Amino acid sequence: MKYGILIVSHSANIAKGVKDLIAQAAPNLSITIAGGTEDGGIGSSLEKIQQAVDDNKGDEILAFYDLGSSKMNLEMLLEMIDRTIHKYDVALVEGAYTAATLAEVDSPLTTIEDNLKSLKIK
Amino acid sequence: MKLELVDAKKWITLFVEKLESNQTILNELDTAIGDGDHGTNMKRGAEAVTAALEKKEPETLADLYKTTAFAMIQKVGGASGPLYGTAFLDMSKAVKNDDLELSDLIQIGTDGLKRRGESDTGMKTMIDVWQPVSDALKADKFDQSVIDAALENVKGLVATKGRASYLEEKSKGHIDPGAQSSAYLFESLIEVLGE
Secondary structure, eight states, rough: OOEEEEEEEEHHHHHHHHHHHHHOOTSSSSSEEEEOOTOOSSSHHHHHHHHHHHHHOOOOEEEEESSSHHHHHHHHHHOOOOOOEEEEEEEEEHHHHHHHHHHHHOOHHHHHHHHHHGGGGO | OOOOHHHHHHHHHHHEEEEEEEHHHHHHHHHHHSSSOHHHHHHHHHHHHHHHHSOOOOSSHHHHHHHHHHHHHOOOSSTTHHHHHHHHHHHHHTTTTTTTOHHHHHHHHHHHHHHHOOOTTTSTTTTTHHHHHHHHHHTTTSHHHHHHHHHHHHSOOOOOSSGGGGGGGGGGGGGGGHHHHHHHHHHHHHHHHHH
């Protein structure tokens, strides 16, 4: 698969919920998630994000996040690894859903990004 | 002026001690303008730093700062994890140059904070402590008064970055918790330099 989806949230339940939602629209995509801290609390864990990136089977990863430290941890990881990860500052649920739906039918990145533009909120 | 390994270790150790003993104060500051967990988060980070340094004694300055960075990144959980983590990681890379002055080291850490937080001075963040300290070190005028003045300035600012920015004018009059934990970092540095 050309693209995989990565969901990073402060909450494990949000991450899982978003995955459940978009997996229905994109059953063939690799969707991996990093939610909450290592001890199950609310927060962001670089290790969890790293694991979710490692587990993702996409050639390139489309990454979506919710709050500030998810974004900072994601950016920190981007500086540390070689994989191609596209990070989008868009509404998490709508953005991930849009990207997953389009990636599922092998839409090119330009199409996916065009559709994400109107969802940019941060 | 440069900080040698033995002094740098003391610096980090003192910082960790201050984070652990001031957990409640940091939580209270964060409760006023944030989500109330900065003290708890930083204490968790502090314990991770201590554990990592005990597990493997750092042999170089780069090792020391890198170990500190990774413990913070992995265990803090809140936004201060990637922020402190980036500052120390950048410092760890830079310190491989033997000629690096302490003032340059702190400026590199400050620049890391600005990059990671997409922020700058005047936004009521930890940068409002790091940058004045860095400037004072460059001018060879670094002492407690620099930190006190920085915190006083932070108190009067309206937050325009981070969660406190949602409070707008109401954030005025409170010390930013990240600025306070940064003050502990640099008060630790003064203790080391003063010896």
